[in-house]
Amino acid sequence: MVTSLHKEVPFFLDIRYLVDIVDQYVNSKMDLTREYSDYELKALIGGCVEKLAKRIPMSLEMREEILLRVFNSKRKLGILQPLLEDVTINEIMINGTDAIFVERNGVMEAVKERFDSKDKLFNLVQNIVSRVNRTVNESNPIVDARLEDGSRINVVLHPVAINGPVVTIRKFSDKPFTMEKLVDIGSITLEEAEFLIKAVRSRMNIFVSGGTSTGKTTFLNVISTYVDKDERIVTIEDSAELMLAHENIVRLETRDKNSEGKGGISMRQLIKASLRMRPDRLIVGEVRDESALDMLVALNSGHDGSMSTGHANSPSDLLVRLETLALWEGNVSSEAIKRQMASGIDLIVHLKRNHLMERKVSEIAEVCGYEDGEVVLNTLFRDGKKVSGLKVKGYKVEGTE
Numbered sequence: 001m002v003t004s005l006h007k008e009v010p011f012f013l014d015i016r017y018l019v020d021i022v023d024q025y026v027n028s029k030m031d032l033t034r035e036y037s038d039y040e041l042k043a044l045i046g047g048c049v050e051k052l053a054k055r056i057p058m059s060l061e062m063r064e065e066i067l068l069r070v071f072n073s074k075r076k077l078g079i080l081q082p083l084l085e086d087v088t089i090n091e092i093m094i095n096g097t098d099a100i101f102v103e104r105n106g107v108m109e110a111v112k113e114r115f116d117s118k119d120k121l122f123n124l125v126q127n128i129v130s131r132v133n134r135t136v137n138e139s140n141p142i143v144d145a146r147l148e149d150g151s152r153i154n155v156v157l158h159p160v161a162i163n164g165p166v167v168t169i170r171k172f173s174d175k176p177f178t179m180e181k182l183v184d185i186g187s188i189t190l191e192e193a194e195f196l197i198k199a200v201r202s203r204m205n206i207f208v209s210g211g212t213s214t215g216k217t218t219f220l221n222v223i224s225t226y227v228d229k230d231e232r233i234v235t236i237e238d239s240a241e242l243m244l245a246h247e248n249i250v251r252l253e254t255r256d257k258n259s260e261g262k263g264g265i266s267m268r269q270l271i272k273a274s275l276r277m278r279p280d281r282l283i284v285g286e287v288r289d290e291s292a293l294d295m296l297v298a299l300n301s302g303h304d305g306s307m308s309t310g311h312a313n314s315p316s317d318l319l320v321r322l323e324t325l326a327l328w329e330g331n332v333s334s335e336a337i338k339r340q341m342a343s344g345i346d347l348i349v350h351l352k353r354n355h356l357m358e359r360k361v362s363e364i365a366e367v368c369g370y371e372d373g374e375v376v377l378n379t380l381f382r383d384g385k386k387v388s389g390l391k392v393k394g395y396k397v398e399g400t401e
Helices: 015-029 038-055 060-075 078-085 118-131 179-184 190-201 216-224 267-274 291-299 315-327 334-344
Strands: 089-095 099-104 107-111 142-146 152-156 166-170 206-210 233-237 249-253 281-284 307-311 347-353 359-371 374-382
Touching: 015 038, 015 060, 038 060, 060 078, 078 089, 078 099, 078 118, 118 142, 118 152, 179 190, 179 216, 190 206, 190 216, 190 347, 190 359, 190 374, 206 216, 206 315, 216 307, 216 347, 233 267, 249 267, 267 281, 267 291, 281 291, 291 315, 291 334, 307 315, 315 334, 315 347, 315 359, 315 374, 334 359, 334 374
Parallel strands: 206 307, 206 347, 233 249, 233 281, 281 307
Antiparallel strands: 089 099, 089 166, 099 107, 142 152, 152 166, 347 359, 359 374
16 A cells, blocks of 8 residues: 655656545544544645655646545546546446546546556445445445435346446436426427326326437426425335425335345335325336236325326336236236226336437327227327317316317
């Protein structure tokens, strides 16, 4: 370990090596019996950087960069911190020590930074998940969690991920999208927006479907803002991402089992518990297991105006997915599930990303009922154009015909 800066260091070394030298020297100077404020830590790091600068000529910008990197490694998330703070970046993808990619304004690009070793990356992962009371290890190599700023993180360790650890971070804006903003950027037409606002206020049950990274959670956040302020909302999520500006709200989050295989709280348990909390509306972040059956039961038991999301390629595919998930429960027939979907779901809003990577409302469909063994759909809007009016659920929304 380098504990002195009075060593000959070649001037051509890149900044990562210089950061390591300063980091190790700071470690040797820190008093581990006390806590340092951010100001004190920066002062200590700055002093070490200045000593190094006497041995190696470097610009003011490089000194500031070294100070920032060392500070971030001790207080924040190291080389990831600038990426997390960059408002133009939507997603960060770490492919082990091979490379780091980001999605910036809908376009994928590689960044020059990368982790020097798997140990450093693993230590960072442990730092992240421990902050949010999650555990990831050989016996539990896959974990989903939520960062302090609301970003969503997924971790897969080696050997499940051959080149792992693999980390994916989905960021969420500090300033939530509004319906007006979605209309302005062309994600939804004004006519579609006005229809959905009426649908939410009229307490229609709505599912938002779409593929990965199509903006389902963001869209759910937007339409949820039109829930009346005097209504009580209970949200249920695997990792809390919804940011609802609502006074009377209860936020529930699932919990993984501990290292002894105990203490886990499932989506099914939370849905059942939520029904005892006197909710006016249930908002489930995403249905992805047999809890789909419990959600359908809730939709058919007086909780009008509830919402959820699901991965699917089309509104009809969403129904197939929900049916498949509900069948996992094992004690209910396909016909019973379809009838529950037909009566419990009013609208399906489907989102897509086009060839320009723009997120758009692709289709809005009405769930009309159950006929000849199938759930009947009526397409209301497709690609921004109105196709038809409500055929069955029109009584719920005045003035939408």
